[in-house]
Amino acid sequence: GIQVEQSPPDLILQEGANSTLRCNFSDSVNNLQWFHQNPWGQLINLFYIPSGTKQNGRLSATTVATERYSLLYISSSQTTDSGVYFCASLGPTGTASKLTFGTGTRLQVTL
């Protein structure tokens, strides 16, 4: 199956800083999604972005499908951005919404 690699594994930012998280895939992707898991374990879908760029407030995401990677940008970070960010995808032979998740980037935003 598809392999999903995320970097960096850990990130510490001061409030107000910007950051870029990266997701690399071993094969072509379908149904690429970014999620945020808060410190209590709740997972929230941030973006469905199989290609192109989307923005939602201080967050934006870009997927370059031909080069098999996706980026998540966080601008003017806040302490509430802390948690783990996951990317996930179906892969080229995926059926159903059977996503493969990366191991995540753990973000800590400090005052």
Added chain:
Amino acid sequence: DGGITQSPKYLFRKEGQNVTLSCEQNLNHDAMYWYRQDPGQGLRLIYYSQIVNDFQKGDIAEGYSVSREKKESFPLTVTSAQKNPTAFYLCASTLTGGWRGSTDTQYFGPGTRLTVL
């Protein structure tokens, strides 16, 4: 409010016991999923169901069982055959069972933290 509920939030199991984790959704979604998350790791798929009365094994189904008798419910049983069940369990759903190229996003419940004593 529409959403996914999981219960209990915390669960403790003795060695050799079966336990059942509840997952209920009122989103009218066809498909439901169970994931396992170990500390510092991503999510791994245990079982999924694209429609009522049908389910398929995911990547780590051994030692687990599920049923899908109702559209809104997808309980997971962790059996005594699961040798290392201590983990965080997450239930999710999507509007449809999804096919390649599906635009469905996954919605997650709050999770159940299972600990084996």
